[in-house]
Amino acid sequence: MYRYDEFDSDFVLQRARQFRRQTERRLTGELSEEQFKPLRLMNGLYLQLHAYMLRINVPYGCLSSRQLRKLAHIARVYDKGYGHLTTRQNVQFNWIKLEDTPAILEQLASVEMHCIQSSGNCIRNTTSDPYAGAAAEEIHDPRLYCELIRQWSSLHPEFSFLPRKFKIAVTGSPRDRAAVKVHDIGLRLHRNPAGEAGFEVIVGGGLGRTPFIGKTVRDFLPVQQLLSYLEAILRVYNQLGRRDNKYKARIKVLVHEMGTEAFQKCVEEQWEQIREGGLTLPQEEIDRIGAYFAPPAYEDLSDSVPALETTRREEPAFDAWLQNNVVEHKQAGYAIVNVSVKAVGAAPGDISADQMEAVAELADRFSFGELRVTHSQNLVLCDVRKTDLEALWRRLAAIGLATPNVGLLTDSICCPGLDYCSLASARSIPVAQSISERFADPGRLRDIGELQLKMSGCINACGHHHVGHIGILGADKKGEELYQLTLGGSADENTAIGKIIGPGFDAEGIVDAIENVVETYLSLRQDGERFIDTYQRVGRDPFKENLYASDQGR
Amino acid sequence: MPWVVIANRLRDGIVVFLAPGGGWVEQIAGSRLAGNEREAEEMVALGQQAEADQEVVAPDLIAVEERAGVIVPTKRREAIRATGPSVRTDLGKQAED
Amino acid sequence: MPLIKGGERVDDPWISLAEGAEIPPHGPLIVSLQQWRDQRAALLARADTLGIRLASDQPTSEIADDLSHFELVALEFPSFGDGRPYSHARILREILGFEGELRAVGDVLLEQLHFMHRAGFDAFVVSSETALEDWRIAESEIRVWYQPTADGRPTAMMLRRG
Numbered sequence: 001m002y003r004y005d006e007f008d009s010d011f012v013l014q015r016a017r018q019f020r021r022q023t024e025r026r027l028t029g030e031l032s033e034e035q036f037k038p039l040r041l042m043n044g045l046y047l048q049l050h051a052y053m054l055r056i057n058v059p060y061g062c063l064s065s066r067q068l069r070k071l072a073h074i075a076r077v078y079d080k081g082y083g084h085l086t087t088r089q090n091v092q093f094n095w096i097k098l099e100d101t102p103a104i105l106e107q108l109a110s111v112e113m114h115c116i117q118s119s120g121n122c123i124r125n126t127t128s129d130p131y132a133g134a135a136a137e138e139i140h141d142p143r144l145y146c147e148l149i150r151q152w153s154s155l156h157p158e159f160s161f162l163p164r165k166f167k168i169a170v171t172g173s174p175r176d177r178a179a180v181k182v183h184d185i186g187l188r189l190h191r192n193p194a195g196e197a198g199f200e201v202i203v204g205g206g207l208g209r210t211p212f213i214g215k216t217v218r219d220f221l222p223v224q225q226l227l228s229y230l231e232a233i234l235r236v237y238n239q240l241g242r243r244d245n246k247y248k249a250r251i252k253v254l255v256h257e258m259g260t261e262a263f264q265k266c267v268e269e270q271w272e273q274i275r276e277g278g279l280t281l282p283q284e285e286i287d288r289i290g291a292y293f294a295p296p297a298y299e300d301l302s303d304s305v306p307a308l309e310t311t312r313r314e315e316p317a318f319d320a321w322l323q324n325n326v327v328e329h330k331q332a333g334y335a336i337v338n339v340s341v342k343a344v345g346a347a348p349g350d351i352s353a354d355q356m357e358a359v360a361e362l363a364d365r366f367s368f369g370e371l372r373v374t375h376s377q378n379l380v381l382c383d384v385r386k387t388d389l390e391a392l393w394r395r396l397a398a399i400g401l402a403t404p405n406v407g408l409l410t411d412s413i414c415c416p417g418l419d420y421c422s423l424a425s426a427r428s429i430p431v432a433q434s435i436s437e438r439f440a441d442p443g444r445l446r447d448i449g450e451l452q453l454k455m456s457g458c459i460n461a462c463g464h465h466h467v468g469h470i471g472i473l474g475a476d477k478k479g480e481e482l483y484q485l486t487l488g489g490s491a492d493e494n495t496a497i498g499k500i501i502g503p504g505f506d507a508e509g510i511v512d513a514i515e516n517v518v519e520t521y522l523s524l525r526q527d528g529e530r531f532i533d534t535y536q537r538v539g540r541d542p543f544k545e546n547l548y549a550s551d552q553g554r
Numbered sequence: 555m556p557w558v559v560i561a562n563r564l565r566d567g568i569v570v571f572l573a574p575g576g577g578w579v580e581q582i583a584g585s586r587l588a589g590n591e592r593e594a595e596e597m598v599a600l601g602q603q604a605e606a607d608q609e610v611v612a613p614d615l616i617a618v619e620e621r622a623g624v625i626v627p628t629k630r631r632e633a634i635r636a637t638g639p640s641v642r643t644d645l646g647k648q649a650e651d
Numbered sequence: 652m653p654l655i656k657g658g659e660r661v662d663d664p665w666i667s668l669a670e671g672a673e674i675p676p677h678g679p680l681i682v683s684l685q686q687w688r689d690q691r692a693a694l695l696a697r698a699d700t701l702g703i704r705l706a707s708d709q710p711t712s713e714i715a716d717d718l719s720h721f722e723l724v725a726l727e728f729p730s731f732g733d734g735r736p737y738s739h740a741r742i743l744r745e746i747l748g749f750e751g752e753l754r755a756v757g758d759v760l761l762e763q764l765h766f767m768h769r770a771g772f773d774a775f776v777v778s779s780e781t782a783l784e785d786w787r788i789a790e791s792e793i794r795v796w797y798q799p800t801a802d803g804r805p806t807a808m809m810l811r812r813g
Contacts, residue, residue: 005811008795011793011797011807014794014795015793017792018793021792022762026608027608028608029607029608033564033611035760038731038732038762043653046566047562047612048567049569049635050635050639051562052566053570080645082774095569097566098563098566121732121734151797151807151808152798153779155797156732156736156792156798157737157767157770157798157800158766158798159734159802160734160736160766160768161732161733161734161763161766162734163734230803235647237737238734238737238738243733243735274746275797278806282812285808288811297800347641418630418631419634419641419642420637420639423667424631427640427641429639437784456724476630477631479628479630481630496679
């Protein structure tokens with residue numbers, strides 16, 4: 001993974017010291033809350049319901065064991081012993097003190113981490129494929145470009161006061177695990193007929209109040225031109241994006257209102273003026289950054305491990321874990337291991353300091369000391385020898401992180417909701433927990449198959465409900481929590497926005513409703529169909545009829 | 555309907571309530587209750603002063619009711635602030651009783 | 652209000668033409684875009700130097716063809732969060748090649764000075780009475796730069812490449 005050099009190290013330390021000064025000015029009253037708020041937000045510090053919340057960037061989801069140990073330390077010393085993995089591959093702590101924050105930022109700087117631009121109307125942490133560099137079907141490793149974007153976007157003098165926040169995602173696989181079509185900019189690496197690498201540039205996707213699927217503005221952008229093209233897009237957005245209405249300020253609205261063609265023309269005109277400038281990436285620089293992401297020292301191993309087959313026959317739980325949580329690796333004899341942070345009845349994505357330390361240990365022992373945070377709020381050990389899988393599984397099981405449910409119904413995405421978030425309308429974690437308990441039986445879960453449940457506690461859609469196969473949106477109706485159901489969304493290479501199915505449900509009713517939807521699917525599915533396939537074949541009506549036929553609809 | 559003033563303490567963000575005598579307490583049980591609008595206005599002014607003095611952030615007047623002798627905010631959001639996350643009853647004020 | 656230029660607090664020789672006021676015969680004069688459009692001939696007839704002030708919603712294209720007439724361009728920041736003038740500044744410097752004074756006016760806070768300087772501004776009208784100290788703090792805190800811009804500071808990439 002990327003390692004800071006002297007420039008990067010100085011930079012994050014300078015930024016941490018700057019925040020120390022700003023915090024001191026706030027505490028002495030030189031800065032009012034109104035003046036201080038944008039400054040703390042640009043360092044990832046929010047004020048939530050119970051305390052300050054600190055959002056720490058995990059650059060494109062890549063984390064070293066050393067960094068994870070530092071996060072465990074922060075959880076213990078400065079928080080209440082746990083942290084939360086977010087849908088943007090970041091880590092959040094919920095009980096942070098303002099007066100401790102400068103010290104925390106300095107501690108993070110010591111392990112090459114920071115909170116710069118994890119909030120605010122600026123370019124946020126770039127997200128990517130959690131299997132980057134290891135996925136069998138990968139065309140090109142996206143991480144080096146994510147790192148180039150990270151550096152280019154850090155304290156960008158032109159783009160630190162955008163109309164609204166700005167999120168970029170990059171994937172290098174045909175299988176999209178980074179949801180590139182629902183980001184402000186999505187970049188899909190591919191190769192042209194001459195074998196050169198380039199990006200499909202997708203702009204104007206997003207969720208929130210008005211979900212949009214991004215539009216392709218360029219089929220092939222040579223990698224050397226990545227930053228100049230991004231700069232052209234951002235410059236158009238910074239000048240033309242709406243600033244009169246917060247809810248219409250994202251680039252998706254600009255692209256929608258201008259029309260894709262007009263927007264594209266504007267960007268190309270801007271780009272023509274700067275493409276030959278200082279942002280063109282020299283091949284040596286691409287190679288230099290790329291070298292940080294060179295494959296680890298894989299051993300020459302056989303891909304077939306007979307002992308695995310024996311154990312999985314004897315241990316059904318191991319078999320289930322292999323089937324659901326372990327993914328094919330590009331390197332013979334290795335596997336990608338998903339660490340489920342979705343134990344039955346647990347808060348999705350919440351991980352204790354003890355678990356962090358234990359996983360860091362496992363990363364050192366079994367996966368070259370590195371791990372990933374995923375968009376679906378889990379962790380990944382990317383480079384595990386197949387011969388180590390059983391040992392790893394036993395250790396993960398011992399710390400509650402081997403639930404064999406990755407990609408299944410109980411591997412839900414869920415925002416913190418009204419239990420923590422000051423923007424939330426309704427709680428989301430308790431609903432996720434109830435659903436997780438209702439569908440706890442691994443056999444039943446596996447029979448239901450791949451099903452993405454995504455839940456948000458308010459219209460801002462941090463839980464990505466619009467693109468869940470099943471989505472739940474929490475609302476407040478006259479003081480009562482109300483949960484609305486959407487069906488048919490998808491965040492992969494076939495991105496789709498789910499449709500609202502009908503009137504909402506209360507907290508208990510929504511769990512029954514999910515079960516009802518699942519039963520409808522099971523009764524209608526044909527050979528090998530996943531939930532989303534069946535939904536796309538039969539449409540909304542059969543689900544709706546079954547849901548509201550009985551008296552459980554409210 | 556009685557009211558209390560809720561805020562977050564500036565230096566640590568912890569939820570606090572305006573107390574009789576003008577200080578701030580961490581438990582809603584110790585908060586000053588406004589029984590009429592005039593008193594509520596006075597308490598709002600005290601909250602704003604405390605914000606100007608860098609003591610608290612975002613003071614807010616919220617409606618409460620008494621249930622079985624306990625003061626409870628009427629809105630769920632504020633009730634959660636007064637107790638702690640409903641999904642982690644081992645944390646927050648509810649754990650300190 | 653204090654004017655910071657070249658790292659010093661300096662006197663401001665420029666005056667701004669108030670709305671509806673008569674054009675003074677002498678002295679460096681800053682006019683609004685509307686005044687420039689309405690009184691172009693009279694303004695050009697003066698012997699003294701001319702500057703123009705753009706609101707944040709007035710793009711640089713409005714003055715691109717007239718730029719040779721101006722020795723100063725003032726860009727207004729109506730609020731902390733309105734970041735359009737940063738783009739306008741870079742376009743003026745890096746694309747249109749403007750070499751005169753680029754002045755930040757309006758809601759100009761310490762925390763923005765560094766971004767402004769990097770984007771091409773070289774003069775700042777700051778409301779704070781500790782303006783010069785603010786400027787020095789802003790310039791001293793962050794000393795690593797990742798983006799090539801008109802200020803010519805070497806980026807981390809340039810320094811790495813030697």
